[in-house]
Amino acid sequence: MTCPAACARLAGAAALAAPSLAAAGPQPYSVAPALPSPLVRPYTALQWETFDPAAATNEVNSHTIYVHRCVDSDCTVVQGTTNSTTDPVHSSLGHGVLSPFSQGDATWQTVVACMQEVYAPFNVQITEVSPGTAPHFEILIGGRPEEIGLSAGIGGISPFSCMPYIPNSVVFVFDVWGNKPEEICATAAQEVAHSFSLDHCIEPSDPMTYFDYKGRRHYVNAQIQCGSDCDQNHRSPLGVACTGASFQEHPCACGGGAQTQNDVQVISALFGGGGATPPTVKIVSPKIGDTVEPGFSVTAEISDDVAVSSAELRVDGALIGERTAAPYSFTGPAPLADGTHTLEVTGYDNLGAPGRARIQVIVGPGCKAPSDCPTATDVCVGGRCVAGPEVTGGLGQTCNMQTDCASWICAADNGSRYCVEACQPGQCPSGFGCRDDGMGGGVCWPGFDEHSGGCVAGGGAPIGPAALGLALLMLRRRPRGAR
Ligand SMILES: [Zn+2]
Numbered sequence: 001m002t003c004p005a006a007c008a009r010l011a012g013a014a015a016l017a018a019p020s021l022a023a024a025g026p027q028p029y030s031v032a033p034a035l036p037s038p039l040v041r042p043y044t045a046l047q048w049e050t051f052d053p054a055a056a057t058n059e060v061n062s063h064t065i066y067v068h069r070c071v072d073s074d075c076t077v078v079q080g081t082t083n084s085t086t087d088p089v090h091s092s093l094g095h096g097v098l099s100p101f102s103q104g105d106a107t108w109q110t111v112v113a114c115m116q117e118v119y120a121p122f123n124v125q126i127t128e129v130s131p132g133t134a135p136h137f138e139i140l141i142g143g144r145p146e147e148i149g150l151s152a153g154i155g156g157i158s159p160f161s162c163m164p165y166i167p168n169s170v171v172f173v174f175d176v177w178g179n180k181p182e183e184i185c186a187t188a189a190q191e192v193a194h195s196f197s198l199d200h201c202i203e204p205s206d207p208m209t210y211f212d213y214k215g216r217r218h219y220v221n222a223q224i225q226c227g228s229d230c231d232q233n234h235r236s237p238l239g240v241a242c243t244g245a246s247f248q249e250h251p252c253a254c255g256g257g258a259q260t261q262n263d264v265q266v267i268s269a270l271f272g273g274g275g276a277t278p279p280t281v282k283i284v285s286p287k288i289g290d291t292v293e294p295g296f297s298v299t300a301e302i303s304d305d306v307a308v309s310s311a312e313l314r315v316d317g318a319l320i321g322e323r324t325a326a327p328y329s330f331t332g333p334a335p336l337a338d339g340t341h342t343l344e345v346t347g348y349d350n351l352g353a354p355g356r357a358r359i360q361v362i363v364g365p366g367c368k369a370p371s372d373c374p375t376a377t378d379v380c381v382g383g384r385c386v387a388g389p390e391v392t393g394g395l396g397q398t399c400n401m402q403t404d405c406a407s408w409i410c411a412a413d414n415g416s417r418y419c420v421e422a423c424q425p426g427q428c429p430s431g432f433g434c435r436d437d438g439m440g441g442g443v444c445w446p447g448f449d450e451h452s453g454g455c456v457a458g459g460g461a462p463i464g465p466a467a468l469g470l471a472l473l474m475l476r477r478r479p480r481g482a483r
Contacts, residue, residue, distance in 0.1 A: 060270045061167050062135040064125050065192055067115055069108055070098045070142025070175075077140070077148050077170075082159050084138035084168040085131075091170045092159055094150055098143025099175070106318040107181045111141070113312075113346060114185035117354050118207065118218055121264065123272040137195060139188045141173045148172075156187040158194035160238075162254035165270055169195035181317065186217045193219070196270055198263055199253040200229040200236075202245075204392055205404055208263055215393040216403040221264035226252035278355035279304040279347035281311075286343075288359045288422040289382045291366065296332040300357065302347035314344040338364025339374065340385040358408040360384050370429070381444060382427040389431070389446075395421055396432065396446040411443050418446055425450050 066084070068075065075098035080090035101108065115126045145154040158171040171191035177183045189207035190200075201224040204213040210228040227249035230242035240250045252261045285299045286292055302308045313320045313330040321330040328345065344358045366383025367373050373385035379395060380386075387394035387406035397419045399410035405419030420443035423434040433448030 060165055062131075062137060063123055063271055064127060064131055064134070064136040065115070065119065066127055066129075066131055066136050066138045067112055067188065068130070068138055068140050069101045069128065070140060071100050073097050075100075075140045075142050082166060082168065082170050084136055084170045085133045087132075089138060089140070089170045091148075091172075093157055093170075093172065094145075094148030096148040098140060098147050098172075101142035102175050103179050103181075103184075106314070107179055107184075109312075109319050110181035110314070110317055111184045111188065113354055114181060114216060115188055117216070117278075117356070118185065118189050119274070120278060120353050121219075121274050122267050123274055124267075135168055137168070137192055138170050139173060139192055140170065141184065141188065142175050144176065145172075145174050156191045158191040160194050160197075160253070162197050164197060166195040171195060182216055186213075189217065189219070193263065193267065196267055197254045198261060198266055199226045199255075201226050201261060201263070202228045202248060205400075206263060213392050214387060214406055218401070218403065219263035219267060221262065223260035223262050225249050225260055226255070274353070277305050277349070278353040279308050279349050281345050281347045281355045281357040283343060283345055283357045283359050286359070286361050289362065289384055291362045291364075291383070292332065292336075292341075294332075294334045294336065296361075298330045298332055298343055298345065300328040300330075300345040300347070302326070302328050302345075302355070304347070304349040304355075307350045308347050309350050310348050312346045312348075314346070316342055317344075336363045340367070340383075356408075360386065360407075379429040381421045381423055381429065384421070386421050388429070393419055395419060395429070395444060409443065411437075411445070413445075420444055 076088035077091050077094055077096055077098065078086075078088050079095035080092070082092050083090040112126065112128055119126050144152070145157070146152055150157065154174060155176055156171070156173040159166055159169060169192070171188075171194065173184055173187045173191060177187065186207040193208060198208055200210060201208045202211065203209055203220050203222075203224045204211040205215070205217055206220040206224060207217040208219075209217070225244070227236070227242060227244065229237055230248050230250065234242040234247040236242060236250045236253075238253055240253070242248060242250045249259070252258050255261060280303050282301045283298065284301055286296065298313055300311065302311055308326070309324070311323045311328045313322075313332075315333055315336070320333055323330070328347070330345075332343070340360050340362060342358060342360050344356060346354050346356045348354050362383045367380035367385050368383075370379050370388070373380060375385070377388045377390045377394065378385040379388040381395070389396040391397070391406070393399070393404055393406045395407070397405070399405050399417050399419045402408045402410050404410055407419055407421050409420050409422065410417055411420045421428075423442045423444045425434045425442065428434050428444035432444040432446055433450040434442040435445035435448045437443050
């Protein structure tokens with residue numbers, strides 16, 4: 001098979017990753033790759049960056065990522081060698097003025113909080129304040145790709161290189177995601193990490209993927225197959241041939257032929273690990289599934305190994321209130337439509353590391369059947385409309401951590417880990433049973449038979465310490481008697 005032009009660029013880029021960095025010449029410069037078709041979601045793109053290899057060494061020149069909300073005309077971009085420290089910024093990717101970020105303050109704050117949480121494992125500061133001429137990585141969030149001369153349909157774009165990092169990189173998240181802060185955050189996390197030499201990958205819960213995911217994406221600490229970004233001609237955005245499941249796998253762009261990359265290892269190698277232990281947050285009132293009245297109160301217990309600096313309440317993602325000292329009690333919004341609503345309390349420690357707890361409550365009569373729910377894939381558990389088994393992160397989906405689940409409850413038993421929902425007996429949908437969580441409550445567990453106290457497909461009834469709201473809820477088997 002003949003080698004497409006992009007292969008030559010890959011080969012050139014791979015050569016730059018060799019130890020003799022200073023000897024390597026500038027990389028060839030390419031136009032943006034053709035967009036895959038059909039577009040199932042706004043696609044992100046990456047583009048080889050030309051810059052002086054001597055500018056990047058293995059020692060990263062900044063630990064700051066500036067998330068830049070475009071306001072007025074302050075997201076002006078001048079074509080040139082990428083540089084976040086000039087005013088206006090320079091970018092190899094385009095030229096023009098991005099219009100302001102169109103979503104509201106609540107959406108923006110969720111994006112910032114998400115980026116802070118996603119980067120909490122690393123020695124990286126996420127800031128909304130411009131570092132000015134100090135070295136930094138910058139994510140411009142706003143406007144449309146056409147405004148800087150790029151194709152419509154691009155959701156975000158980054159320069160790309162196999163250098164360890166692109167100094168003072170400027171990446172873009174366009175205002176095409178609507179009011180979806182998790183998608184905006186995941187795109188920001190993906191684009192900036194392209195500046196750290198990371199390619200796309202096939203793990204849906206990792207921000208480097210093109211695959212859909214319901215829930216917050218975090219960089220995964222495992223060797224993950226590169227791909228997810230292949231078009232109908234089975235080519236990656238950089239022109240590499242795709243193979244494997246659904247022709248969505250390809251070698252990693254900077255792996256010297258390797259099929260996998262470990263995002264956490266790559267980012268940690270650049271920046272080092274984060275030091276802050278996030279606060280522990282527990283919503284004590286209301287309880288999961290409670291029916292609440294307008295203006296209800298929300299109380300949380302927040303603790304930290306050093307100090308809790310502040311706390312926030314969000315209802316369905318919108319910021320409702322802030323507290324800078326205990327007690328962490330809030331008043332919920334007065335008007336809320338009948339249905340299921342998500343309460344989230346975030347506690348920040350003295351270093352800004354966030355810890356979160358999330359529960360769902362009911363306004364009005366609550367659902368009696370899935371047909372009462374607004375989303376076709378929802379199921380009804382105890383009056384709450386919750387993400388069902390067909391949805392990634394929905395009830396019964398496998399999980400590794402709390403944030404993999406729409407419910408934010410990832411329960412484990414004998415190596416099996418599932419997203420679950422809190423329940424009382426008789427409340428779980430078909431195929432699930434309400435299994436004792438060892439704390440006087442229960443969770444909907446796949447295949448559990450409430451009547452026999454056992455699982456249809458193996459497993460038993462649990463006892464033991466367990467706490468709703470922990471990242472991982474451990475279900476323990478009850479000692480087996482006669483059976
Ligand atoms: Zn990308």
